[in-house]
Amino acid sequence: PLSSSDPLSVEVPASITVPAGATSAPFPVIARTEGSATVTAGPLNGTSQQATVTVTPPELVTLVITPPAPTIAKGQTQQFMATGIFTDGSTQDLTGSAAWSSSDEAVATITSGGLATGLREGQVTLTATVGSLTATASLTVTAPILASIVVSPPSPTRTVGETLQFQAVGTLTDGTTQDVTPLVTWMSENPAVATITSPGGFATALAPGMTTITATHPEGFTATTTLTVLVPPPTVTSFTPASGKVGTLVTLT
Numbered sequence: 441p442l443s444s445s446d447p448l449s450v451e452v453p454a455s456i457t458v459p460a461g462a463t464s465a466p467f468p469v470i471a472r473t474e475g476s477a478t479v480t481a482g483p484l485n486g487t488s489q490q491a492t493v494t495v496t497p498p499e500l501v502t503l504v505i506t507p508p509a510p511t512i513a514k515g516q517t518q519q520f521m522a523t524g525i526f527t528d529g530s531t532q533d534l535t536g537s538a539a540w541s542s543s544d545e546a547v548a549t550i551t552s553g554g555l556a557t558g559l560r561e562g563q564v565t566l567t568a569t570v571g572s573l574t575a576t577a578s579l580t581v582t583a584p585i586l587a588s589i590v591v592s593p594p595s596p597t598r599t600v601g602e603t604l605q606f607q608a609v610g611t612l613t614d615g616t617t618q619d620v621t622p623l624v625t626w627m628s629e630n631p632a633v634a635t636i637t638s639p640g641g642f643a644t645a646l647a648p649g650m651t652t653i654t655a656t657h658p659e660g661f662t663a664t665t666t667l668t669v670l671v672p673p674p675t676v677t678s679f680t681p682a683s684g685k686v687g688t689l690v691t692l693t
Contacts, residue, residue, distance in 0.1 A: 510580070512556075539552075542565075606621070607641065624656055
């Protein structure tokens, strides 16, 4: 028979089979929690043997980085996570305690918290180190992509009969901009007030009122502005009589 003085810390089987003629036999010892316990084998043939087993805190045996091989565009960021796996099978987030490095900081940098930023197109290896353990991940940086669009001019005002050219400007992930006016689909919420060509973004004011102008990019980005159309101010086209004495009543039309 086998027994443990503290089964909550050290667990052993109740008994083992000793082959005939053998002088010893192995048996498993399962460390459950930190602490010490006395393991007793016997009595067998009137004798017993004891050993003290001490369970120490679990040790870090493996380090893993996630995600393992992401792709980002220039100017974008990617959060990495370092996870430690211990001898008892438990895991722990070690992102903040790991030492992070990039194989090429001209392509991508990484902070002490595991946040990487793509600086130019290329590929780098990112390394996390905790004690004597290291783990790596691959990061690919591609060309910048569209991040947002805006429409200009913002909130313009025109009178009936006037025209206006709208422009859509896209901002890329690296902060650069480009004219996407011919790429977007233009729409006027109230075409009775103002129409707009699509493609093109050329608006014509038709009647007093307000209308929302919307630009939609093929990648799903949208931007809006409000066009206000006013009644044109009155103008003098003629007056009668063309001449007269001081005090003559003149009619303007």
